Amino acid sequence: GENVEQHPSTLSVQEGDSAVIKCTYSDSASNYFPWYKQELGKRPQLIIDIRSNVGEKKDQRIAVTLNKTAKHFSLHITETQPEDSAVYFCAGTSNNNDMRFGAGTRLTVKP
Amino acid sequence: DAGVIQSPRHEVTEMGQEVTLRCKPISGHDYLFWYRQTMMRGLELLIYFNNNVPIDDSGMPEDRFSAKMPNASFSTLKIQPSEPRDSAVYFCASSFQGRVFGYTFGSGTRLTVV
Numbered sequence: 001g002e003n004v005e006q007h008p009s010t011l012s013v014q015e016g017d018s019a020v021i022k023c024t025y026s027d028s029a030s031n032y033f034p035w036y037k038q039e040l041g042k043r044p045q046l047i048i049d050i051r052s053n054v055g056e057k058k059d060q061r062i063a064v065t066l067n068k069t070a071k072h073f074s075l076h077i078t079e080t081q082p083e084d085s086a087v088y089f090c091a092g093t094s095n096n097n098d099m100r101f102g103a104g105t106r107l108t109v110k111p
Numbered sequence: 112d113a114g115v116i117q118s119p120r121h122e123v124t125e126m127g128q129e130v131t132l133r134c135k136p137i138s139g140h141d142y143l144f145w146y147r148q149t150m151m152r153g154l155e156l157l158i159y160f161n162n163n164v165p166i167d168d169s170g171m172p173e174d175r176f177s178a179k180m181p182n183a184s185f186s187t188l189k190i191q192p193s194e195p196r197d198s199a200v201y202f203c204a205s206s207f208q209g210r211v212f213g214y215t216f217g218s219g220t221r222l223t224v225v
Binding site: 034042043045046060072089098099100101102103104 | 153154156159166167202206213214215216217218219
């Protein structure tokens with residue numbers, strides 16, 4: 001099955017700076033890569049996703065890039081705000097439709 | 112749509128007792144997933160169903176864990192007997208056509224076994 005690794009485990013940035021979280025995956029057949037944001041005590045919520053037929057996708061201040069050759073994808077958050085503070089999870093799916101999550105990155109945006 | 116509904120939100124039980132967690136997926140979703148979240152192990156996939164049929168239960172930690180989906184609108188995850196190391200947040204998620212769309216998670220059940 002798929003194995004997803006995520007780095008860094010914690011990330012602290014100053015408000016207004018950019019934040020980048022990186023993930024690698026093992027299964028070359030994986031073709032769907034979502035990112036989830038989980039605030040303290042709440043459920044993970046999908047914030048952006050990318051499919052393997054595109055290299056980049058952007059939605060306002062967040063963007064995701066995918067490098068299929070290297071089997072890695074990244075989440076980019078620009079102009080960070082305190083409300084961006086949360087745990088972010090990447091995930092990948094292999095052929096059997098189950099989604100495997102990375103270990104998570106705790107992002108802290110300092111005002 | 113009310114989203115994925117899980118119950119109870121919190122459960123405190125004594126070691127050795129049976130625990131049943133419940134999930135109602137989003138209407139029309141054909142995949143249902145059970146995840147366990149702990150600080151040490153993150154989000155672990157326990158089992159998932161497609162059209163009410165269990166597809167992969169390789170993540171179920173032990174025979175003490177069992178899951179059922181008797182119909183398209185209801186699933187249960189049962190732990191019998193429960194142990195303190197089962198303490199975690201259990202999430203149910205559902206999706207339409209599996210990996211084509213992102214999952215929608217329920218609010219989770221925080222289980223504490225004392």
